[in-house]
Structures are given as structure tokens and as C-alpha cells.
Amino acid sequence: MAVTIHDVAREAGVSVSTVSRALSGARRVGPELVERVHEAARRVGYRHNAVARALRAQRTGVIGMVVPEISNPFFPAIVEAVERTLQESDRELMLCDSRRSPDVERRRIQALLGRQVDGLLISPVDSQASTKVLHEAMRHTAVVQMDRYADQTRLDWVGVDDESGMALVVQHVRDHGAERVALVSAERNSSSGRDRLDALRRATTTAGLAESVELLGEFSIDWGAAAARELVSRGDLPDAVVCGNDEIAVGVIRELRRHGLAVPDDVLVTGFDDTPIATYIEPALTTIRQPREAIATEAVRLLDARLADTELPVRKLALQPELVVRGSTQPGSEGSAS
Amino acid sequence: MAVTIHDVAREAGVSVSTVSRALSGARRVGPELVERVHEAARRVGYRHNAVARALRAQRTGVIGMVVPEISNPFFPAIVEAVERTLQESDRELMLCDSRRSPDVERRRIQALLGRQVDGLLISPVDSQASTKVLHEAMRHTAVVQMDRYADQTRLDWVGVDDESGMALVVQHVRDHGAERVALVSAERNSSSGRDRLDALRRATTTAGLAESVELLGEFSIDWGAAAARELVSRGDLPDAVVCGNDEIAVGVIRELRRHGLAVPDDVLVTGFDDTPIATYIEPALTTIRQPREAIATEAVRLLDARLADTELPVRKLALQPELVVRGSTQPGSEGSAS
DNA sequence: CTGAAAGCGCTTACAG
DNA sequence: CTGAAAGCGCTTACAG
CATH class of the missing domain: 3.40.50.2300 (Response regulator)
Structure with missing residues (x-):
């Protein structure tokens, strides 16, 4: 039914072994035969069957x-x-x-x-x-x-390296005058959630900053917005909100602005990942670029x-x-x- | 090397045909044998080989x-x-x-x-x-x-249906008072580029609107920004900018605002697709939601x-x-x- | 209902 | 360098 190497072999007047070798380029075939086989393959409209090859070669690619x-x-x-x-x-x-x-x-x-x-x-x-x-x-x-x-x-x-990333972020907000920071990130069930939070805590301590509050949810815009509402309702805003990823940060920024707070003038906000979303919002997001x-x-x-x-x-x-x-x-x- | 149906057959004391049928659920095997085969398969740690099945069945899934x-x-x-x-x-x-x-x-x-x-x-x-x-x-x-x-x-x-989508957009901006619209979209080399542009032209005509200018580039934020600069430099702003997709619209909005123009107060802007980006920017984008x-x-x-x-x-x-x-x-x- | 056999399309030792 | 043969792991007519 399908065109196989047998058809090519018949057309070229050689064995299927030769066809297989000529087509795969295993250099043990005479140059004129290689030519003849390729010619024949083209004439009969041969197309390689990767499934058969995979079964035989024990390798699917x-x-x-x-x-x-x-x-x-x-x-x-x-x-x-x-x-x-x-x-x-x-x-x-x-x-x-x-x-x-x-x-x-x-x-x-x-x-x-x-x-x-x-x-x-x-x-x-x-x-x-x-x-x-x-x-x-x-x-x-x-x-x-x-x-x-x-x-x-x-x-x-x-x-x-979450550790380095969070250290960069925390030093940056400190250099811009932040003294009290809130951490908004995801629960510890994924490795990113856990490691970023741990890195963040160490970085704030190392930088000599005070951690005003720690809010954990999901890596999503919705969670960022919810966390921002929580921050506002506490009526005790930090100088900076350091977020576990860009989406959280976007949610935070949007919700803060909705409550009449200016970013970065009232609060600094940072993300993590540098996904395209970081440049879509306003103000554009300071973040950590993943390689x-x-x-x-x-x-x-x-x-x-x-x-x-x-x-x-x-x-x-x-x-x-x-x-x-x-x-x-x-x-x-x-x-x-x- | 790998565990095959032959190993299962030996373990269960049946033929490979029976194993194949029992495992695939082709209902022509005695119930007690089905049980025995599954048991044996589990004992020997059998795992289905989809490559072999695909070669034989002429269907890869x-x-x-x-x-x-x-x-x-x-x-x-x-x-x-x-x-x-x-x-x-x-x-x-x-x-x-x-x-x-x-x-x-x-x-x-x-x-x-x-x-x-x-x-x-x-x-x-x-x-x-x-x-x-x-x-x-x-x-x-x-x-x-x-x-x-x-x-x-x-x-x-x-x-x-690009035709319907563009008609909805154009009617919407007309209902909001627009009389002169600019079209910013992509070149006609993709079907979307061509069809949306054609649909847009027909819709503006049908709605009795004047087309101030037509700018064609790519479906990208950068092109949207470039087109907006062009619009501003002409010094003859339309009432609305109808864009070929959301990314273009985002570029347009951002660049217009950079030039001190307010959206939607000075100019209306619309997108197409309703990708997540439509809600990331400010103001959020009026657009066409694709199903x-x-x-x-x-x-x-x-x-x-x-x-x-x-x-x-x-x-x-x-x-x-x-x-x-x-x-x-x-x-x-x-x-x-x- | 169950088994023996052929074969999906290829590659690869094994001879020559 | 070239060919005949075996076999990758499965499914599926064909018998019984």
C-alpha cells in the first residue's frame, strides 16, 4: 500500500539492504549505487517511515x-x-x-x-x-x-538561581529606599514556590530589611490582586511589594492603582521571570529575567x-x-x- | 531486553495472541483468562509499546x-x-x-x-x-x-468569522461617536491579514464612516507603536483606531499615551482576538473574542x-x-x- | 474462545 | 561493497 524500500529496491535493481544503507548515508555503498537509489526513490515517491525505523532501531527520535x-x-x-x-x-x-x-x-x-x-x-x-x-x-x-x-x-x-534573583531584587528595592517589604508569592507546594520564598526571606534578612507581611497563594494575577486588597485593608502599606512572579506583580499593581495608590511613588513593586506581560502593564515591571x-x-x-x-x-x-x-x-x- | 507480550504470555501460560486480545480489550477472550493475563502483565512489569502497535496497526494515535x-x-x-x-x-x-x-x-x-x-x-x-x-x-x-x-x-x-468581527467593532466605534477611523493591521500575506483588512474596509463603508488612513505592517506590538507614531506625525488624528489584532492595539495605545493623547477620550482604540494581553494594559482593550x-x-x-x-x-x-x-x-x- | 503464523517497514549483524 | 535473513513488538486474519 505505502511506498516502501522494497519498491525502491525493485526500481533501482538492488537489494533492500542497499537501499536502506544508501538512504541512511551509512558510507558502505558505491557512489554510483547511492545515486541510482536516490533516483529510484524519487521516481517511486518514497517517503521514510519513522515508525518502522524506530521499532527496529529502538530509538524514536x-x-x-x-x-x-x-x-x-x-x-x-x-x-x-x-x-x-x-x-x-x-x-x-x-x-x-x-x-x-x-x-x-x-x-x-x-x-x-x-x-x-x-x-x-x-x-x-x-x-x-x-x-x-x-x-x-x-x-x-x-x-x-x-x-x-x-x-x-x-x-x-x-x-x-532563585537565591541570586531574589537577592538582586531585594537589594534593588533597598537601594531605592525601601525599609519594610511585603512578600507576595505562591504556596510552597511547587519547588519554585518554596525556593523563592526561602530565598526572599534570607535576602530581606541579609539586606537588613523588615518583613511587614507574607502572603502566599498562587502564581496568578488573581492572587496578586487579592493579596493587594489584603495589604490595603490592613492599612499599613509596606515600602515595597516583592512578588514571586510577574503575574502576581501585575495583579498587585493593578489592584493598588484601583485603590488610588501610585506605583512606584507610594509603593515599589517587583516581579520575577520577565515574561512578556512585564512590559504590557503600566508602569512596566521591574523584574528578574530568566535565561x-x-x-x-x-x-x-x-x-x-x-x-x-x-x-x-x-x-x-x-x-x-x-x-x-x-x-x-x-x-x-x-x-x-x- | 524490554518486557514484551511474549513475557506476559509465558507468565500467564497462554499465547501472545491471547495476551494481545486480553490487553486490548477485544472482547473475544474468556473472562478468567483476561484476569490471568492482566495479573501476569502486572507481575512482569509489562508496558505497552505504542511504536510496535502503530507499525502493525498502521495508526499512530x-x-x-x-x-x-x-x-x-x-x-x-x-x-x-x-x-x-x-x-x-x-x-x-x-x-x-x-x-x-x-x-x-x-x-x-x-x-x-x-x-x-x-x-x-x-x-x-x-x-x-x-x-x-x-x-x-x-x-x-x-x-x-x-x-x-x-x-x-x-x-x-x-x-x-472576520467579517462579523470587524462589523461588530466598526458599529461599536460608530455608536460611540466615531466618524473618521484609521485602520492599522498586518500585510495581506497571511489569510488573517488579508481577510481582516477586507472585512474592515467593507464594514467602514457599510457603517458610513470615513477611512482616514490605512497602515499595514505586522501583527506585533512594535508595529502598532510605529503606526501610532505615523498617525501622530500626520497631525490629523482619527476618532478611532481599529486594529487587526490585540498586540497591534496595545502598541498603538501605549504610543499614543506616550505622546500625551488619552485613550479613549481623545481616540478610541480596538483590538481583535481577546488574548490575555487585552486585559493587561490600561485602559483595558475593547476587542473581539475568538471562540x-x-x-x-x-x-x-x-x-x-x-x-x-x-x-x-x-x-x-x-x-x-x-x-x-x-x-x-x-x-x-x-x-x-x- | 484460543493458537500458530504472517507481516507492518525498516535496520543490521552475518556471509560472501 | 552487496545481499539474504532475522527480528524490533505488536495485531489480525486464518484455522480449529
Whole structure:
């Protein structure tokens, strides 16, 4: 039914072995035959069947990727960079969304393993609940964690150095005169939630700042707005609100302004990630830029190293982030409140 | 090496045929055997090999998807909805980014065909340059176009009704007192660029409005900002700026405000798509909401119908959009310029 | 209802 | 350098 190497072999008058070798470029075929085979392949309209090749070669050339939420603006840029990197080695990306559910995540990983992916890139939903399935996955394929990670896994990880990032942010607001800061972030159930909060506490202590209050919810705009309402209702505003990510910060800024407070003149606000949203709002957001391109590239590199050598020691790669200063902490700057 | 149905068969003391039938649930196996086989499978740690199954069954259960740019905020929500819909039938999504290049798009499609995808969902980069490869693709698999489409293809399509959307927008600004409108959109090389512009022209004529100027670039914030500078430098502001998508509108609003012009008090501005960005800016954007969930669901439905019956007539499904009114056209509303 | 056998389309030792 | 043969792990007519 489909055009196979047998058809090409018949057309070229050679064996299927020769066709396979000529087409795959394994250099053990006479140059004139290679030419003849390619010619024949073109004439009969041959198209490579990657499924058959995968079954025989025990290698699919497909990498599975599981993200907590593709519509979270942090992930598309990562996905794009991973896809681009994989193309350089003719591999494809099979993308899954775990919808922030450990249960969905488990099913998606099982499906990817069943499809014999050559490797798995994952940003685990939950630092506890994701551990078990990841341990099972690593028995079948190479696994690298990106951005988030699960506890107690002997698994590679690449992400941003939350400690450095939060230190940069806290020093920055202190340099701009802040003495009392509020922390608004997410619950500790994801590794990002926990690590950023811990980093934030240490950074405020180190910088000699007072922590006015700590509000924990989700990495979302809605939570940021809710937290801002809470701050306002307490009637005891801090000098700065340091947020766990950009979306929270956007919610905070918008809600503060709704209550007639000016950012940055009354309160400084900072984010984390530098997603596109950081420049959409007004004032534009001072935030920490994650090296997303590098995270993607390094993740694929770690995966390939792991594929080449299973005995490699576990590597955790924390990349340095960068402070991006914008209107939300710069009184009088172009993007500040009018 | 891997655990196969042969291992399960040995463990259960039955033939591999029986194992295959028992595991796949093809109801022609005695109930007690089904039980015994499942038990054995669990004991030996059997995991289904989807690659082998795909080769034999001539069906991979994988759908390929190609989008022009995953980091364009319009697409993640579509991707998410498609992935969710496919899961209901145990299928996986193989995602590719064509990076707005017809050449990359062609290579990605070829790779997906080589991987024997059961179907292809695509938002073609270019209404002209994408046609040829799509014609080739449809000879090998079911193809459905989403959002954008290529000309002269006998291919199904599902997307938004640009005509209705633009009519809603134009009537809305007229009802708010606009008499002269500027159109800022993208070049005509993509179907969206062309159709929205045509729809916009007809709508302004029908509404009896005067078109002050027409500026065509890209679907980007930067282009919106550039277009706004052009409008300001002409020193002849229209009553409303109707934009081809939300990103353009965001660029326009921000640049107008930078020049001291108030939106909506001096000029009304509208977008198209209702991506998250529409609510991030200030004033929030009046725009056209695309039924993205429905587009995704219908695309998979069309694909399945096409898989079931190749002879089906070509279907173009234009879904009705909805006008979402926000601060950028509502003088004095909460989100308006301060 | 169950089993033996063929075969999906390819790659890769093994001979020559 | 080239070919014949085995086999990747499964499904599915074909017998019984």
C-alpha cells in the first residue's frame, strides 16, 4: 500500500539492504549505487517511515515534554527554544500539558513512555506528588527537570538561581529606599514556590530589611490582586511589594492603582521571570529575567549527556538571572503612574 | 531486553495472541483468562509499546500540529484545548513551530508525515507559499486548517468569522461617536491579514464612516507603536483606531499615551482576538473574542470526520465571535486613562 | 474462545 | 561493497 524500500529496491535493481544503507548515508555503498537509489526513490515517491525505523532501531527520535500549563506565559518561550534545539538533531517534540494536576501529569508521562520517547523534559507540578512517577520514568528513559523539580529525585535539573534573583531584587528595592517589604508569592507546594520564598526571606534578612507581611497563594494575577486588597485593608502599606512572579506583580499593581495608590511613588513593586506581560502593564515591571533560551539549550544538552552515559552523576544547574529595572521601581521614570 | 507480550504470555501460560486480545480489550477472550493475563502483565512489569502497535496497526494515535509562533499569545490556548480534546481519545499531540517561515513549515510538515501522524492541524504561515506542501500533505493524511488558511486548497478550515468581527467593532466605534477611523493591521500575506483588512474596509463603508488612513505592517506590538507614531506625525488624528489584532492595539495605545493623547477620550482604540494581553494594559482593550475552545474542538472533530471518510466535501467553518467592551472605547469607565 | 503464523517497514549483524 | 535473513513488538486474519 505505502511506498516502501522494497519498491525502491525493485526500481533501482538492488537489494533492500542497499537501499536502506544508501538512504541512511551509512558510507558502505558505491557512489554510483547511492545515486541510482536516490533516483529510484524519487521516481517511486518514497517517503521514510519513522515508525518502522524506530521499532527496529529502538530509538524514536522523539522527546517528550510535560509542562504544568502551556498558557502560562513563562512556558511558550521555553517550548519554542526546546523545539528549535531539537530540530538541529532531527528530533521532534511531543508536548503535554499536565494542567497543574499530579494525576494528569502521571498519565501523560505514562503515555509518553509507552510511545518510547528517547527522553523526557519535565517541569514537575508538585515537589512531593511528582516524585514517584519520575522515579519510574527514569527507569525507562533519560529524564531532565526544567524550572521546577520534585524532591528526593536523583534527577538532573536546570533552572534559574532563585537565591541570586531574589537577592538582586531585594537589594534593588533597598537601594531605592525601601525599609519594610511585603512578600507576595505562591504556596510552597511547587519547588519554585518554596525556593523563592526561602530565598526572599534570607535576602530581606541579609539586606537588613523588615518583613511587614507574607502572603502566599498562587502564581496568578488573581492572587496578586487579592493579596493587594489584603495589604490595603490592613492599612499599613509596606515600602515595597516583592512578588514571586510577574503575574502576581501585575495583579498587585493593578489592584493598588484601583485603590488610588501610585506605583512606584507610594509603593515599589517587583516581579520575577520577565515574561512578556512585564512590559504590557503600566508602569512596566521591574523584574528578574530568566535565561530561558539557556535553560532550554542546557536541558537538551543534559538529556543528551544522560542518553550517552547513564552512570553520569546527577547534575543540578542553576543559571544566573539578571535584574531588569523598569518603571515599577523607578519614581519619575517614563512608565510610572501618571 | 524490554518486557514484551511474549513475557506476559509465558507468565500467564497462554499465547501472545491471547495476551494481545486480553490487553486490548477485544472482547473475544474468556473472562478468567483476561484476569490471568492482566495479573501476569502486572507481575512482569509489562508496558505497552505504542511504536510496535502503530507499525502493525498502521495508526499512530499521534496528531501533528504546526503553528506559526507558539509564543504569540493567541496560540497557547488553542494548543492547550487541542491537547485536552485529543486526550479524550488517547491520542497525543506532536507540536511544531514554523517560526513564521514557509520553509521551516515545509520541513516540519515533512517530518510529521514521516512520523506517520494520523492527522495534521495547521495554521499556515502564508496564504500563497503554504499551499503546495499542504496539497502534498493531504495525499498522505487528514489535514485541517485552523485560524489561518492557504489559498486554493481543497482543505477543511475552522476559524473565526472576520467579517462579523470587524462589523461588530466598526458599529461599536460608530455608536460611540466615531466618524473618521484609521485602520492599522498586518500585510495581506497571511489569510488573517488579508481577510481582516477586507472585512474592515467593507464594514467602514457599510457603517458610513470615513477611512482616514490605512497602515499595514505586522501583527506585533512594535508595529502598532510605529503606526501610532505615523498617525501622530500626520497631525490629523482619527476618532478611532481599529486594529487587526490585540498586540497591534496595545502598541498603538501605549504610543499614543506616550505622546500625551488619552485613550479613549481623545481616540478610541480596538483590538481583535481577546488574548490575555487585552486585559493587561490600561485602559483595558475593547476587542473581539475568538471562540478558541470551540475552534480547537471543531478542528479535531473535522479531522476525525475526514479520517472516517476521505470523500467528504470540503468544509469551511467560520465561527461567530463576540464583542468585548472595555475601557479603550468607554470614556469615563474604570480602566480609562487617568 | 484460543493458537500458530504472517507481516507492518525498516535496520543490521552475518556471509560472501 | 552487496545481499539474504532475522527480528524490533505488536495485531489480525486464518484455522480449529
